[in-house]
Amino acid sequence: MDRVKLGIPIVDEFVDEGFPLGSLVVFAGPPGIGKSVFIVHAVIGALNKDWRVIYITFDDEPEDILSVLESFSKDVLVHVSSNRLVLIDGFTVPISGLSGSSWVKVSPTNPLDSLTTIHNIIRESSVEVGKLLIVVDSLNEIVLRNEAGLVLDFVKGLRGICKRYKALGLVSLHTGIPGLEQLYHAIEYLSDGVIELGFDPSLEQLGIPLRRLRIVKVKATSHSLEWIPYTILRDGKISLVDVKKIMSNIRQALSELQGMITK
Numbered sequence: 467m468d469r470v471k472l473g474i475p476i477v478d479e480f481v482d483e484g485f486p487l488g489s490l491v492v493f494a495g496p497p498g499i500g501k502s503v504f505i506v507h508a509v510i511g512a513l514n515k516d517w518r519v520i521y522i523t524f525d526d527e528p529e530d531i532l533s534v535l536e537s538f539s540k541d542v543l544v545h546v547s548s549n550r551l552v553l554i555d556g557f558t559v560p561i562s563g564l565s566g567s568s569w570v571k572v573s574p575t576n577p578l579d580s581l582t583t584i585h586n587i588i589r590e591s592s593v594e595v596g597k598l599l600i601v602v603d604s605l606n607e608i609v610l611r612n613e614a615g616l617v618l619d620f621v622k623g624l625r626g627i628c629k630r631y632k633a634l635g636l637v638s639l640h641t642g643i644p645g646l647e648q649l650y651h652a653i654e655y656l657s658d659g660v661i662e663l664g665f666d667p668s669l670e671q672l673g674i675p676l677r678r679l680r681i682v683k684v685k686a687t688s689h690s691l692e693w694i695p696y697t698i699l700r701d702g703k704i705s706l707v708d709v710k711k712i713m714s715n716i717r718q719a720l721s722e723l724q725g726m727i728t729k
């Protein structure tokens with residue numbers, strides 16, 4: 467089975483053999499935890515490997531995605547003009563009289579049409595099998611605007627495209643909306659890989675927001691099941707967090723507090 471590293475720091479380190487080509491991998495977690503940042507790393511990694519990237523943006527305007535990508539790599543616009551990076555706009559609402567988006571457009575209210583659009587782009591651009599990254603950021607709008615069966619059909623269809631072209635599919639999923647837990651589980655169950663992101667609950671209670679991730683599953687691959695603490699640096703880079711250092715800071719803060727009480 468051909469395997470590949472995602473180009474994402476930390477995640478690649480903890481999945482020894484890499485992700486099987488043809489996999490659909492979900493990044494699940496609350497808003498602001500870093501799902502899009504992880505995906506941006508994978509996009510830059512794929513472009514650097516001369517892969518094609520098809521990126522459907524449902525959460526932001528394509529121009530905003532481009533600016534973020536450009537902050538990581540200056541070559542992004544060149545990749546857009548050579549069609550190596552194809553952005554699909556699932557965000558912009560067409561308003562009469564306002565100049566429309568020049569990007570290929572899809573609507574979150576018609577998820578199966580989005581799959582057809584992806585497939586047409588693949589067929590028209592003679593993509594090399596095994597050298598394609600497909601991104602859906604995020605699945606949220608599709609989840610909120612469609613009945614559960616259609617959402618799952620979208621996930622299954624996307625997985626089918628990934629398998630057919632030995633592509634790697636990355637999907638971000640905002641979790642935490644009450645009542646949707648069963649659907650989240652079904653989406654994760656249908657996916658080949660699941661990476662869960664969240665804040666450490668004990669430290670969150672103390673007002674310390676520590677991000678952490680857990681590789682829940684990767685098809686046919688051994689991997690760590692540990693929670694791995696990470697941080698997103700000012701330049702968007704992802705870095706491991708030294709928990710021992712945090713514990714020592716907390717101990718020191720507690721002993722200073724203790725000193726104030728006993729005075």
Ligand SMILES: Nc1ncnc2c1ncn2[C@@H]1O[C@H](COP(=O)(O)OP(=O)(O)O)[C@@H](O)[C@H]1O
Nearest residue numbers: 496497498499500501502503698699700701702
């Ligand atoms: N380009 C960037 N450079 C630096 N930090 C960023 C950048 N993009 C996002 N961040 C930081 O990462 C956090 C997570 O952002 P994001 O990946 O968009 O979250 P999610 O997609 O999970 O909602 C943001 O709150 C911000 O602090």
Ligand SMILES: [Mg+2]
Nearest residue numbers: 501502525604
């Ligand atoms: Mg996001």
